[in-house]
Each structure stands twice: as structure tokens, then as C-alpha cells.
Amino acid sequence: MTTAVSWRMQGDILELCSCNITCPCNYGGDPTKLPCEAILGFRIQEGSYGNTSLGGVNFVIYAQIPGKVFDGGWTLGVFLDERASQEQVEALATILSGQAGGWFEPFSGFIANPLPPKQVPINFESVDGELRISIPGVLEAGSERIPNPIPGQPPLDTTVNDMVVPFFTESVHVRRSTAVKLTDPDMNFEYVGQSANISHFEYSGP
Amino acid sequence: MTREIQWHLKGSLISACSCDWGCPCNFDARPTRGWCQGTYVWHVEDGRFGDASLDGLYMSWSGEFPGPVHEGHGTAQWIADASATGQQREAIFALFEGGYGGPFAIFAAVTETVLEPIFEKFEANIDGLDSRLRAGEALEIRLTTIKNPVTGDPEDVQLVKPTGFTSQESLLGASTLYRFNGGFQHDHSGQYAEFAPFDYSGP
Numbered sequence: 001m002t003t004a005v006s007w008r009m010q011g012d013i014l015e016l017c018s019c020n021i022t023c024p025c026n027y028g029g030d031p032t033k034l035p036c037e038a039i040l041g042f043r044i045q046e047g048s049y050g051n052t053s054l055g056g057v058n059f060v061i062y063a064q065i066p067g068k069v070f071d072g073g074w075t076l077g078v079f080l081d082e083r084a085s086q087e088q089v090e091a092l093a094t095i096l097s098g099q100a101g102g103w104f105e106p107f108s109g110f111i112a113n114p115l116p117p118k119q120v121p122i123n124f125e126s127v128d129g130e131l132r133i134s135i136p137g138v139l140e141a142g143s144e145r146i147p148n149p150i151p152g153q154p155p156l157d158t159t160v161n162d163m164v165v166p167f168f169t170e171s172v173h174v175r176r177s178t179a180v181k182l183t184d185p186d187m188n189f190e191y192v193g194q195s196a197n198i199s200h201f202e203y204s205g206p
Numbered sequence: 207m208t209r210e211i212q213w214h215l216k217g218s219l220i221s222a223c224s225c226d227w228g229c230p231c232n233f234d235a236r237p238t239r240g241w242c243q244g245t246y247v248w249h250v251e252d253g254r255f256g257d258a259s260l261d262g263l264y265m266s267w268s269g270e271f272p273g274p275v276h277e278g279h280g281t282a283q284w285i286a287d288a289s290a291t292g293q294q295r296e297a298i299f300a301l302f303e304g305g306y307g308g309p310f311a312i313f314a315a316v317t318e319t320v321l322e323p324i325f326e327k328f329e330a331n332i333d334g335l336d337s338r339l340r341a342g343e344a345l346e347i348r349l350t351t352i353k354n355p356v357t358g359d360p361e362d363v364q365l366v367k368p369t370g371f372t373s374q375e376s377l378l379g380a381s382t383l384y385r386f387n388g389g390f391q392h393d394h395s396g397q398y399a400e401f402a403p404f405d406y407s408g409p
Contacts, residue, residue, distance in 0.1 A: 021235035027227035027363060027378060028352040070355040106356060146234045149276045158233050161364040164354055174233045
């Protein structure tokens with residue numbers, strides 16, 4: 001059921017996954033290897049759910065997908081910022097579970113095994129235009145520019161507009177991962193140099 | 207060596223290859239399967255090489271590479287438009303050889319073996335990601351927009367690459383058919399494809 005509370009949020013997004021650069025799923029294709037394992041990190045710069053402000057709150061979605069992304073069967077968990085208040089946690093739980101509209105609503109239908117949400121310290125930093133996420137003892141993740149194959153030339157910043165997936169709402173800067181290391185008791189994986197994308201997001205509902 | 211003949215070519219570029227949708231090569235990453243097989247087709251809407259008008263001509267380049275294109279060791283074959291006059295053919299082959307710059311010089315630099323060109327009449331309907339074209343039995347490409355896997359709606363995915371050497375802004379799609387049957391054979395139907403405007407000139 002979709003609640004009638006109106007909400008919006010905008011900020012920075014970092015996507016990392018097990019695919020080779022550039023993750024074909026973002027273009028409507030299939031993962032380069034199975035299972036697909038992915039991290040989506042969000043830093044809300046500004047936002048609200050009803051009268052509750054969401055600005056400054058970070059959250060991270062982590063997922064394992066057994067086959068084609070949109071065939072479903074996802075195992076998915078969420079890390080919520082430990083700094084979030086009880087009202088903010090409840091607002092985000094409602095939004096992320098798809099009960100408040102926006103793109104989270106159709107996506108909730110792909111989740112077969114939801115993991116219990118956890119409140120943890122999430123450090124989300126921008127360093128020279130690249131994004132880094134760290135959850136001490138649980139997650140290390142970051143992006144970097146792909147080196148130019150021509151010696152002596154600076155790395156490129158190739159962008160894609162209007163990717164097929166709904167969570168990038170602005171131009172996507174295609175990157176590679178410096179690390180994606182998840183060591184959660186419920187799910188763990190590690191990749192280096194695989195697909196990474198950075199962008200901004202702006203979502204609203206219902 | 208770049209020689210002093212004024213030339214320009216402007217029109218539409220169609221490309222299809224062996225990579226997955228999005229094509230990692232666009233981002234300086236390794237091709238999906240480690241190797242690359244692909245074709246570019248140029249439809250010249252406005253072109254001139256010295257005194258020769260190249261308006262309306264088609265030309266294509268098919269190549270295969272054991273690794274990323276920039277690592278070289280490629281084998282390539284051109285298809286020249288069978289409707290070109292003698293003067294136009296001389297101009298086209300001068301460009302193909304790579305001595306007058308543009309993307310043709312880069313293709314020449316990464317290609318080890320250039321097979322004898324094919325002459326074919328091109329039949330085409332150039333219409334963005336709905337384009338389709340055929341050059342006799344040698345080449346056939348049909349493009350399509352990517353459909354959203356959830357809603358089924360056509361997607362408008364755009365690549366922006368200011369340093370791109372064949373084009374700087376492309377519409378990204380897929381092939382429904384990509385077959386090359388020349389000195390080597392490709393059949394990568396359903397894989398990556400793109401449509402882009404191009405604008406080259408020299409020297």
C-alpha cells in the first residue's frame with residue numbers, strides 16, 4: 001500500500017557491482033557474470049518525508065541477484081546511518097520498502113529475501129570528485145577514473161545520460177571500483193577494478 | 207604523414223560490435239569478451255575531398271582485434287560504395303589509407319592486415335536507432351532502441367565523450383541483426399550498437 005505522505009530526497013550516489021566495466025544491466029542488458037553482487041550508496045544532501053527532514057542521512061543498499069537483474073529473486077539488505085533519528089529511520093524504512101511510491105515501489109517486487117536493516121556508522125566522502133563509502137569492519141567501497149589506454153594521456157571522464165535503471169537521475173560518470181569489500185555476516189563479496197558509476201539523484205513520491 | 211588536401215565529411219554513423227550493451231570500449235575498459243569484432247558505417251550527407259564531392263556516399267569499415275582496439279594487431283576490410291565515380295573512389299581510398307587524418311588514420315594505425323576492399327551497393331534507411339542497412343551479401347545491420355526491461359518502453363540512452371574519435375555524442379542501442387560476410391565473418395546480432403552524427407575534416 002502506498003502512503004500519501006509526500007517525500008523527496010536528493011544527493012550523491014555511488015554504484016558498484018561485480019560486472020565488468022561498464023555494467024550492461026544499466027543499459028537494459030544482463031550481468032557479465034552471475035550472481036550479480038552490487039552496492040548502491042546514497043548520501044542525502046537535502047530531503048524530507050512529510051515534516052521529517054532527511055538531509056545529511058546516508059544509506060547503503062547491498063544485494064545479491066541470482067540471474068538476470070529484472071527476473072527478481074534478489075537477496076537485499078540496507079544499512080541505515082547510525083546518526084538517523086527514530087523518525088528518519090521510520091521514514092526511510094517506509095520509502096525503501098516501496099510503500100511510499102517512487103522507483104522503490106516497483107523494485108520492491110524483485111526482492112525475494114529481505115535482510116533485516118541495520119543501523120551502522122556510514123562514512124560517505126567525496127575526494128577529488130570520486131566517491132568513497134566506509135562502514136568500519138563491514139564495507140569499504142570507492143570509485144576512480146579509468147586510466148587512459150594511451151600512455152601519457154589523462155584518464156577520461158565519459159558520461160552517459162538517461163541510463164535504463166531509474167536510480168540515476170542525472171548524467172552518470174562511468175568509473176571503475178578501487179574496492180568493493182563487503183564483510184557482513186549475512187552477505188560478503190569483494191571486487192576490485194570492476195564496474196562503478198557515480199552521479200547525483202533526485203527522487204520523490206508518492 | 208598528413209598531406210595538404212582540404213577535406214570534410216559530415217553525416218550519420220552506424221556501428222555494431224561483439225560487446226554487450228553499453229560497450230566497455232567506450233570507457234577505455236576491455237571489450238566484453240576480451241576481443242573485439244565490429245563495423246562502422248558512414249553515410250556521408252555532406253562531403254568533399256579536394257575537388258571531389260562525396261555527398262550521399264556510404265562506406266564501411268569492419269575489423270577484428272585479438273584484444274582492445276587500441277592494442278592493435280587488427281585485421282580490417284573496407285566496403286566502398288559501388289555507386290562512387292572514379293574520382294570519388296580515389297578520394298575514398300586516399301582517406302582509407304590513413305594519410306589524411308581523421309578517424310581513418312587511427313584505424314590504419316591499429317590495423318596490421320588490411321584486406322582488399324569490397325565494392326557493394328548500399329541500401330539503407332537511416333533513421334536513428336531504427337536504421338537498417340545492407341551492402342549486398344557482405345554486410346547487414348539493423349538497429350533498435352533498448353527497451354526498458356520492466357516497462358517495455360524504448361530508452362533514450364546517450365553517450366557523451368568529448369574525446370571520442372569517431373563521434374562525440376552517440377545514441378546507444380542494440381542490433382537486431384549484425385552480420386559481416388567478407389574476408390572474415392561476424393554474426394553478433396543482439397549485441398551493442400550505436401547511432402551518431404559525425405563531422406570530420408582535414409588537414
